[in-house]
Amino acid sequence: MTCICGLGESIETCCGPALEGKSWPDTAEGLMRARYAAYATGNIDFVMKSHDPATVGEIDRKNTETWSKNSKWLGLEILATENGAATDEEGVVEFLARYKMGNVTVPHRERASFKKIDGKWFFMDGKEVNAPPARHEGPRIGRNDPCPCGSGKKYKKCCGLSAA
Secondary structure, X not given: OOOOOOOOOOOOOXXXXXXXXXXXXXXXXXXXXXXXXXXXXOOHHHHHHOEOOOOHHHOOHHHXXXXXXXXXXXXXXXXXXXXXXXXXXXXXXXXXXXXXXXXXXXXXXXXXXXXXXXXXXXXXXXXXOOOOOOOOOOOOOOOOOEOOOOOOOEHHHOOHHHHO
16 A cells, blocks of 8 residues: 555555654655655654744644544645755745545645754745636536536536536
């Protein structure tokens, strides 16, 4: 089974060693993936440990843990990285994390900044990014056109009912 971060063969060989404190990610993206895995598995200790030591006290640990454990984590997609390699001192990772809270699926897109402190990567801050607006591709369907689902009914009497 693939690691919950979407990259490695398994959590035991990918993010697990970082979450267990046996190793530390050597890139900003690696830390981002490990932090996602920590949220998905409810490992708030790692979330706190990998946060900027100067601002970690500002995190509401109890609320973070409740949110983490009450969400169903659906996947992580790395959209872009700027610097953040093992030889860099700073980096940015733009990502899209999807989770489900109750019956609502939430896409969370963020540009996260990372910095090395004493040779180790830490999450510094994140800015939520709005997704680009959805664009309808293809021809517009009129109310009186045949429904594209193939029912033989007019759109307004079939699938168009739920769109109203």
